[in-house]
Amino acid sequence: MCKATKLPVTTSLRPRRWLSIPRFSIKRRLSQFPRHALRFHSWQMLKPLAYAGLRPTSKAVYSRAPTRLLSRLWGLLNTVILPLWLRKPLLALYVWAFSVNMQEAEEEDLKQYRNLGELFRRQLKPSVRPIASHKVVSPADGRILHFGRVRNSQVEQVKGLTYSLESFFGPQDWRDADHNGVKVDDRALFQKQLGLHKGNRLYHCVIYLAPGDYHRFHSPTDWYIHHRRHFPGALMSVNPGIAHWITGLFCQNERVVLAGEWQYGFFSLTAVGATNVGSIRIYCDQELHTNCARHVKGRYHDYSYTEQCRPAGIFMGKGASLGEFNLGSTIVLIFEGPRHFNFTVAGGRKIRVGEALGSL
Template sequence: MEPRLPWPLPQRLQVPRLSIRRRLSALSGGACRPTTWRHQPIALLCYFMSVSTIQQLTNRVALYRSVPTRLLSRAWGRLNGVELPNWLRRPVYTLYIWKFGVNMQEAAVEDLDHYRNLGEFFRRRLKPAVRPLCTSCCLTSPADGMILHFGRVKNSEVEQVKGVTYSLESFLGPQRSQSNEPSSSFSDLLLSSPENDLFHVVVYLSPGDYHGFHSPTDWRVELRRHFPGSLMSVSPSVAHWIKGLFCFNERVVLTGQWQHGFFSLTAVGATNVGSIRVYFDRELHTNTPHYSKGTFFDRSYVDQVLKVAGEGCVASLNKGGVVLHKGEAVGEFNLGSTIVLLFEAPKDFSFNLQPGQRIRVGEGLCSL
């Protein structure tokens, strides 16, 4: 004999829907009456799980920030410089190519035996024809990588990934006003015209990408600002749970002017990025053993007259700064990292991009 149910079957099927709806409503509102906890075990469990998750996330961030990433990155940099025997080069590089999806057909030298160490392989050059320059767009991609975020700067806050912001002032450092009028926000200090707005775009370079970065437009670099700092990973997964990640990490900020006003290109360091090189600035040294938290070092290129040349770069310094042309090689990372462009443009400026889109050096970024 089948057991009898305490109530008719149709009624039994209808009760949970109403009960679950009430419980979800109570949870979403964030308020539950103490007298009802013993009647709502599911809500009680969800509450303790949410508190535990927040605590674990906080501890996770604190633990990760305590890791000596600068020391590890310097050690990795030394390891990259160790010359590999000929018999070991091909297996090591083949494994790396398979793991990170490297396209060696684009490399200027495809023969794996040519690269004496991992550092040379990471910094491999490309064939000139594989990165055609978009001539119809005033702004092109400075690097190979993935578009993390882009858009208009609002309230002097910039998004490193969707929903996670950081302070523009913390990222760029203090600025001098371009006008005598008092500014209502930090963004106003950068704008040369009230008819313009500030925009930004973030390009993430994965370990398998080409590690050089190029000038995205014709512009003049007036100042280099170097922020020593941490070298945490800048992968999208980490950028989602560490607010202000780009402000904590070591970075090199190049600022100056382009046809619409203020323009900046920032190379953000990351774990295992033992160095950030700027070809026309031989005085720049990154990831040094000692630094003071919160400090930065400036070098002005204004009022200097000389010629400088680097690997793949011939930049001229005049009394107005370093003149760079669109597509010109500017520098390189050791392994992957991030490039952040912050610039002034007319209010009708618009990007021709999608979040998560793969992009390559020289491809157009906008429709202006």
């Protein structure tokens, strides 16, 4: 006599979901790959050149790539209004790929963002970025690349590579005189042209914004902005890996230098463009237009806030909204301070808007 076979107690007969095909699950397939293999870097757009034998990983080819044109095209693509049914799946892919924290966004519903550009420039809830009481705070979400004193007018780009303040700022011919009212001749040291006070030192801090970071930047302290200088230039990636390749990368890329004064003397904030950054916008400056075809590399464009706005310049309170990028890039702070100024950050550390950079 045959014994009846009993079914396992854990077995349950559940109806299959309609059109459920788990073996073709995209999420399951992608989870089998290391996360770093799924990340997209700006230099990967040059891979097709390898088929033509141009070795896109070489410095010469990368530095001659049409990054300005590609960035303008990407900027136009970001302004295309997406149909409502496509917004959530497409934008959710970006949110997932770059680990964007949408819970911090003032608008969490992806359907309310008409295109990728609006998602890049999303505004945050005011409560998620409290402003520290320290004198200098972070102007952006990102990662600290370098910080410290500026020595001999040289600023560190990456370990072993530096660039000069003269190349980064350009000639200071817009300054009529130093703080003592005595004109500085062309042979004077560059730091004297900046009008540094006796006994003070010059400091720098570089913050790298990744594609998933919050893309607006804020005022790092209470200061007056006197002058804006726009350098049209290349739009090479500012990723630390690329920065090891290109000497003076920040001096070659398109950038907007805001210079002025704070309580202790000279203060500047520079927004450096990068690949796929369609524009750099300064909220208080409607005359600024970056990454335009009519601009010529190697020249710069000055704009005086003391002449066009008010004699004292434009006041920016600590934490106030200052501008925005269209994609990840870099903020460079170079400022004068007392000898006892100390940075409270560590290299390679993630930082957010409003967190302390240094104290007195």
